Amino acid sequence: MTEKDRAMIADAARRLKPLVEGARTAALTTHVSPDGDGIGSEICLLGYLKTHRIVARIINTEPLAAKYRFLDPDGTVEVFDAAKHDDFLRASDLIFMLDNSATSRMGPLEPVIRASRATTVCIDHHNVHEPFWKVSIIDPEACATGELVFQIIKAMGGQVDRNAAQAAYVSLVTDTGYFRFSKTSPRCHEAAAEMLAAGVDPPRVYEEVFERNSAALLRLGGVAMADLRQEEGGRLAWVSLAREQVLRCQAEAEDTSDIVNDLLSIDGVRLAVLFKELDDGLTKLSLRSKGDLDVNRLASRFGGGGHTNAAGAVVTGGLDETIRRVLRSCRELLKQPA
Missing domain, CATH: 3.10.310.30 (Diaminopimelate Epimerase; Chain A, domain 1)
Known part of the structure; x- marks a missing residue:
């Protein structure tokens, strides 16, 4: 990782840590048609928030695709229903938008997120900046948003267990095409090595994500x-x-x-x-x-x-x-x- 990367991640951790420490409730979501990076980012971050005893919920616009269900064996990912979720979203202390900066890609969640009292936090690696987000952490150098979340959690002093590392690894491999797209970098491989050291099983991930076609x-x-x-x-x-x-x-x-x-x-x-x-x-x-x-x-x-x-x-x-x-x-x- 370069010094520039380290400085960016340290600054992100400095901005996020007091928000997390002061929060009691949080909602996590991603763009419409959630993909491996959005879902992996959510599940990785959820584990960290729960260690801070925050009541945190993942609320997406669509259910998990079959190939990603192994990341959520307890069924914690919820599908947005205004009757069930509007009150929670409006009253949340934090709302995290992951792997998406564009408000146009929030789908049916957009009205309630705009109406919420929450501090809205965007963490993304797409080079798109929208002024709506109260805290915006954009790193176009990251190979995946899940990799960025993984790095920020460590910089905040958090521990990433096997399940969270597995989720971040899914982010990484799906967004790099298993290390073949242009954003595959030394930093990307360093993060992958750390995830494997935390217990990620690459053959199992490959089988679940890439060999479950119908x-x-x-x-x-x-x-x-x-x-x-x-x-x-x-x-x-x-x-x-x-x-x-x-x-x-x-x-x-x-x-x-x-x-x-x-x-x-x-x-x-x-x-x-x-x-x-x-x-x-x-x-x-x-x-x-x-x-x-x-x-x-x-x-x-x-x-x-x-x-x-x-x-x-x-x-x-x-x-x-x-x-x-x-x-x-x-x-x-x-x-x-x-």
Whole structure:
């Protein structure tokens, strides 16, 4: 870890510790469609807060995906229900938003979080800054938000047990593509080594997260790949999934991110796109890239965001219309000088 990294984490710990020490209640949440980094960050931080005898609850917009349920054997992660959770959220001393800075990605939690008396704390590694958060800790150098949470807990003098380390490790491996994306760094591997020393079992994590695919997802991947398109001399690859195809495969609840990731394995592909038709005239857009092709900036044009090499958005518009609009921008991106 560099001196700059150490200074940033020390400053974050200095700002957070008095807030934690003065709190009796806290809510933790993440962006809509929670992923491995958001969930891992929540579970890692929850353990630390409970050591301070804080009544802390994880409240998300959707239930845990099957591949992440092993992180929460006691079922502590709750799905937001205004009737059950509004009073707690409004009265909480702290609300932590993890792995997300954009208020637009709070989903149905946004109104009650805005109305809460809580000190709102954002911890994130996306390079997005919004003035809403009373305390904002953003570290774009972190390979995952869970890695940042792990480091801050240690800097505050906390102990990270095996369960918390396992959650942070899931954050780390899912957001780095198991140490192959561009943000994989010496600091990332140092953190992973510490997590393993705390008792994390890498084969078990890999099996739970990456080898629990359903037959429905594999069928859906086959449908998508059967109509694979390539453009721009093979540098752009894209697939689309109509609503009817998803329903026919009984894959409505499946995470389709691995489908778009597989497109990058094609020789010569630098930019990959998955278009997935949703209800109500919406289309989900998943973008992946290699090198310095910045799909985060591309996604931001359509109201989304993410990282340089992995981003997404939910676009208002039908499938065919969205494909035309987004591919135009993809072609422009590929024509920009390196």
